[in-house]
Amino acid sequence: MSEPPPVIEFSGVGLTHPGPPPVPALHPADLRIGRGEFVTVVGPSGSGKSTFLNVTGLLDRPTEGVYRLDGIDTATLGEAQRTALRGRRIGFVFQSFHLLPHRSAVENVMLALVYTGVPRKERRALAVDALQRVGLGHRREAAASQMSGGERQRVAIARALVGRPSLLLCDEPTGNLDSGNADRVLDLLGGLHAAGMTLVVVTHDGEVAARGQRSVVIRDGLLRERETR
Amino acid sequence: MFGPRDLLDESLSSMLARPGRALLTVLGTLLGVAAFVSVLGLTATASGQISARFTALSATEVIVEDAPDSPATAGYAYPADTETRLTVLNGVRNAGLYWKPSTGDAEPRVYPRPPSLGDRGEPLTVTAATPGYLAAVHAGFRAGRPFDSWHDTHAAHVAVLGRAAAARLGVTRVEDQPAIFIGDVAFTVIGIIEDIDRQAETLLSVLIPSGTAAALWGLPDPEAGESPKVLIDTELGAAQLVGDQAALALRPDQPERFKVMAPPDPEQLKTAVSSDLSTLFLALAGICLLIGAVGIANTTLVAVLERTAEIGLRRALGARGRHIAAQFLAESAFLGLLGGVVGAALGVSAVIGTALLQQWTPILAPTTVLPAPLIGALTGLLAGLYPAHRATQHRTNNNPPPLTTPN
Numbered sequence: 001m002s003e004p005p006p007v008i009e010f011s012g013v014g015l016t017h018p019g020p021p022p023v024p025a026l027h028p029a030d031l032r033i034g035r036g037e038f039v040t041v042v043g044p045s046g047s048g049k050s051t052f053l054n055v056t057g058l059l060d061r062p063t064e065g066v067y068r069l070d071g072i073d074t075a076t077l078g079e080a081q082r083t084a085l086r087g088r089r090i091g092f093v094f095q096s097f098h099l100l101p102h103r104s105a106v107e108n109v110m111l112a113l114v115y116t117g118v119p120r121k122e123r124r125a126l127a128v129d130a131l132q133r134v135g136l137g138h139r140r141e142a143a144a145s146q147m148s149g150g151e152r153q154r155v156a157i158a159r160a161l162v163g164r165p166s167l168l169l170c171d172e173p174t175g176n177l178d179s180g181n182a183d184r185v186l187d188l189l190g191g192l193h194a195a196g197m198t199l200v201v202v203t204h205d206g207e208v209a210a211r212g213q214r215s216v217v218i219r220d221g222l223l224r225e226r227e228t229r
Numbered sequence: 230m231f232g233p234r235d236l237l238d239e240s241l242s243s244m245l246a247r248p249g250r251a252l253l254t255v256l257g258t259l260l261g262v263a264a265f266v267s268v269l270g271l272t273a274t275a276s277g278q279i280s281a282r283f284t285a286l287s288a289t290e291v292i293v294e295d296a297p298d299s300p301a302t303a304g305y306a307y308p309a310d311t312e313t314r315l316t317v318l319n320g321v322r323n324a325g326l327y328w329k330p331s332t333g334d335a336e337p338r339v340y341p342r343p344p345s346l347g348d349r350g351e352p353l354t355v356t357a358a359t360p361g362y363l364a365a366v367h368a369g370f371r372a373g374r375p376f377d378s379w380h381d382t383h384a385a386h387v388a389v390l391g392r393a394a395a396a397r398l399g400v401t402r403v404e405d406q407p408a409i410f411i412g413d414v415a416f417t418v419i420g421i422i423e424d425i426d427r428q429a430e431t432l433l434s435v436l437i438p439s440g441t442a443a444a445l446w447g448l449p450d451p452e453a454g455e456s457p458k459v460l461i462d463t464e465l466g467a468a469q470l471v472g473d474q475a476a477l478a479l480r481p482d483q484p485e486r487f488k489v490m491a492p493p494d495p496e497q498l499k500t501a502v503s504s505d506l507s508t509l510f511l512a513l514a515g516i517c518l519l520i521g522a523v524g525i526a527n528t529t530l531v532a533v534l535e536r537t538a539e540i541g542l543r544r545a546l547g548a549r550g551r552h553i554a555a556q557f558l559a560e561s562a563f564l565g566l567l568g569g570v571v572g573a574a575l576g577v578s579a580v581i582g583t584a585l586l587q588q589w590t591p592i593l594a595p596t597t598v599l600p601a602p603l604i605g606a607l608t609g610l611l612a613g614l615y616p617a618h619r620a621t622q623h624r625t626n627n628n629p630p631p632l633t634t635p636n
Contacts, residue, residue: 115543
C-alpha cells in the first residue's frame with residue numbers, strides 16, 4: 001500500500017478576481033499539508049488569508065492550478081459534489097462562532113449532520129459525543145445565547161468535529177475571546193491534534209501561530225513556508 | 230440526506246425563533262384571508278336569509294287586482310269562468326275570486342238570531358268568494374265543509390265561518406244547521422274554518438258564495454271600493470310564470486288592465502345581493518392578500534440579507550443552494566399558512582358574530598373555509614420565490630464571503 005495522500009495539496013493554485021482590472025488575490029502557489037499536521041497561516045489584514053480560507057474550504061474555486069483534497073481533484077467536481085465534499089471532509093471554526101442563538105448546544109452541533117446524510121435517529125447521540133469531546137457534555141441543553149464566548153467556540157468546534165472531517169479549518173478561532181478562554185480553546189485544539197486531527201488555523205496572532213508545527217505566511221497574496229523556531 | 234422532516238424542522242424553528250416578527254409579517258395575509266372568508270361567508274349568510282324569508286307559501290302566491298287605467302274601461306272586469314281560465318294554466322293549483330260586498334248597510338253587521346229580535350249583532354267582515362278561494366287559502370275545516378260550485382251557481386244561502394267569527398257568533402257545530410243573518414238575509418252555516426295558511430284575516434270573516442252575493446247585492450262595483458281580486462295558489466317555482474300569464478288568460482282583450490303581484494324571483498334577489506357585495510369585498514380581500522404577499526416578500530428578503538452569516542454557515546456545513554432556497558420558501562409558506570389559518574378563524578368568527586347579532590343563520594360553505602389556509606400558504610409561497618432565489622445567489626452577488634470576519 002502506498003502512503004495516504006496529503007489532506008491538502010496545492011499545485012500552482014491561484015485566484016484572480018476577474019476585472020477590469022483583474023485583481024490577483026492569491027498568487028499561484030504550491031502547498032502540501034499531510035495527515036495529522038497542525039499548520040498555522042499568518043499574515044496581516046488584506047494579505048489574502050480570507051481568499052486562502054475560501055479556496056481551501058471549497059467555497060471559492062481557484063482560477064488556476066490543481067487543488068487536491070484527500071487526493072480528490074476538486075476542479076473536476078460539480079458544485080453539488082463540492083458541497084457534499086465540503087460537508088463531509090471539512091469542519092469549519094469561525095472567529096464569531098456562528099451558532100444559531102435560539103437553539104441549544106446539542107441542536108447547534110446536530111445542524112452539521114443535517115446536510116450530510118446522517119439518519120435523524122443517530123444525530124443526537126453523535127452530537128452529544130462531540131460535545132463531550134470538547135468538555136461540554138453537561139451544557140448540552142443550554143441555549144447558545146446563554147453561553148460564554150469560550151463555551152460557544154467549543155460548541156462550534158464540536159459542530160466542526162461531529163461529522164468526522166479530515167480537516168479542521170479554523171479562522172481566527174480565538175479572535176473574539178479573552179486570554180483565559182483563548183488558552184482553553186487552543187489547548188482543546190492541541191488535544192485534537194494530539195489525537196490525530198489535521199488542523200489549519202488562520203490567524204494574525206503570533207501566540208496562536210506558535211502552537212502549530214509549521215507556519216505558512218501570506219503577504220500580498222503570496223504564500224510561502226516559514227520554519228518554526 | 231436533507232429530507233422533508235429536516236426541511237420542516239429547520240424552517241419551523243427559524244420561524245419560531247422570532248415569533249413577534251412572524252406575527253407582524255403574517256398580518257397582511259391574515260387580514261386578506263379573513264376578509265376573503267368573511268365576505269364569502271356573509272354573502273352566503275345574507276342570501277340564505279333572503280331565501281328563508283321567501284318561504285314556500287309566499288313564493289307560491291299570486292294576486293291579481295283590477296286596475297283599469299281609464300274610466301272608459303272601468304267596471305266589473307272578471308269573466309264568469311275566471312276560475313277555470315286560471316286553473317287550466319300550467320302550475321296553477323287553485324284560484325279564486327273574492328271581494329267584500331257592500332250589503333246595503335253602512336256598517337254591515339252579522340246576527341246570530343233574526344235582527345228583528347233586537348240583537349246588536351257583530352261587526353264582522355263579509356267576504357264573497359268563489360269556491361276556489363277556500364282551496365287557495367288552504368282552509369282547514371273544524372266542522373262541516375266548504376261551499377262548492379253548486380252553491381255558487383244556484384246562489385244558495387250558505388255561509389262558511391272563520392274560527393274567530395264563529396266564536397263571536399256563538400256557533401260551535403254545524404250538524405243542527407245553525408242560521409246566521411247578514412242584514413236580514415238568513416244563511417245556513419255549513420262549515421267552520423279551523424286554520425288557514427294565507428290571508429289570516431279571513432278567520433274573522435263570514436264567507437258566502439260569490440254567486441249568492443252577486444244575486445243579492447249585484448256584481449261588485451270597483452267604484453264603491455269593492456275591488457274584487459283573484460288569489461292564485463301555484464306550484465312551487467311557478468309563481469313568476471303564472472304571474473306573466475294570468476292577466477292574458479283572464480282578459481285577452483284587455484290584459485293591461487290587471488295588476489299582477491307575483492313574488493320576486495328569489496334567485497334573482499340572491500344573485501343581486503351576491504354580486505353587489507362580493508365583487509366589492511372580494512376585490513378588497515384580493516388587495517389585502519397582495520399587500521400580505523408584499524409584506525411577506527419584504528420580510529423574507531430582509532431576513533435573507535440579515536441571515537447571510539447563517540446561510541454561509543449552512544453552505545459550509547454542506548447545504549446546497551436548493552436546500553437554502555427550500556428552507557426560505559418553506560418559511561414564507563409557513564408564514565402564509567399561519568396567516569391563512571388565523572385569518573380563516575377570524576373570518577369565521579366575524580360571520581358567526583354578525584349572524585348572532587342579526588339573529589340570522591350563519592352559512593359557511595366548506596368550499597369557502599377549507600381552502601382559505603391554502604390560499605394563505607400559496608400567497609406565502611409566491612412571496613418567498615424571489616427572496617429564496619436571492620438566498621442562493623449571495624455568493625455570486627459581489628458580497629463578501631460571509632464566513633470570514635474581516636481581519
